[in-house]
Amino acid sequence: MKKLFYFIIILIFGACSVTTEETEDNTNYGTNEGSASSPTELTVGTAKSGTVGRSGYSYYKFTTTSGAGSYKLAISSLSISDSWYSAASVYTKIYSNSGYTSSSQFDSESCLTDCILYFDYDSLDNNTSYYLQMYGYGAVSYSLTVSKGGSEGSIADPVGLTVSTAHSGTIDNLNYYGDSYYKFTTSAADNYTLTMTNSDELDCLLYSNASFTSAVDSCTEDDNISENFLGLSANTNYYLRIYGKSSTVKTTTYDITVAPD
Numbered sequence: 001m002k003k004l005f006y007f008i009i010i011l012i013f014g015a016c017s018v019t020t021e022e023t024e025d026n027t028n029y030g031t032n033e034g035s036a037s038s039p040t041e042l043t044v045g046t047a048k049s050g051t052v053g054r055s056g057y058s059y060y061k062f063t064t065t066s067g068a069g070s071y072k073l074a075i076s077s078l079s080i081s082d083s084w085y086s087a088a089s090v091y092t093k094i095y096s097n098s099g100y101t102s103s104s105q106f107d108s109e110s111c112l113t114d115c116i117l118y119f120d121y122d123s124l125d126n127n128t129s130y131y132l133q134m135y136g137y138g139a140v141s142y143s144l145t146v147s148k149g150g151s152e153g154s155i156a157d158p159v160g161l162t163v164s165t166a167h168s169g170t171i172d173n174l175n176y177y178g179d180s181y182y183k184f185t186t187s188a189a190d191n192y193t194l195t196m197t198n199s200d201e202l203d204c205l206l207y208s209n210a211s212f213t214s215a216v217d218s219c220t221e222d223d224n225i226s227e228n229f230l231g232l233s234a235n236t237n238y239y240l241r242i243y244g245k246s247s248t249v250k251t252t253t254y255d256i257t258v259a260p261d
Helices: 002-016
Strands: 040-042 048-052 057-063 069-081 090-095 105-111 115-117 129-136 139-152 159-161 167-173 180-185 190-196 202-207 215-218 226-232 237-244 250-260
Touching: 040 048, 048 057, 048 129, 069 090, 069 129, 105 115, 129 139, 139 167, 139 180, 159 167, 159 250, 167 180, 167 237, 190 202, 215 226, 237 250
Parallel strands: 040 057, 159 180
Antiparallel strands: 048 139, 057 129, 069 115, 069 139, 090 105, 090 129, 167 250, 180 237, 190 226, 190 250, 202 215, 202 237
């Protein structure tokens, strides 16, 4: 009788038990690299394979060792899985300090496939660290290469020109972007002529201060610029900003010379 009683109890509990099946999440969330406090180092001119997780951030740092001027980031071998956004794979921000703060951010770009980011063609200072934050719209893998762009010099670190001596220069020629920055020192008080062998149309402004804010003369936009700057003072520093006029990005090369009349 006892055996029958226990058998009935077992049947009752068996009938009342509920089996729950846990749904498996097969989403690939990927892997983030670096952190804001310890970003992964990128070497200018050297490719680095990397990853960023789905809805996650990877952090990188590079130091400008190829001179002041524009720098670009090539994102290649770009692959994404479990994407939740069809318009982009990664979203990239660049910062001027390691705090990754909104006040230090000066550009942001997104890519769906392999691309080259020009950081709004801003000129970066030489031997200075800059910081990248990558956001993943899925589990993303890529190869990153930071390299020198076409523009040279920066506001803080303009290229020095020797009066009466030609300098071979380049610029990322795009309308009002990709500036190249120069500095020269006059010998005597005189009129000085700027001559350039630019085959593509460019423009320029001449400044009397190192912050490139007080323009004292300008060029007539043209190819093969020849501009006369009147009445420059003796033994004085002047500053030149060359800027692009092309409707599509191109690298323009030239010789640039400033000489007294």
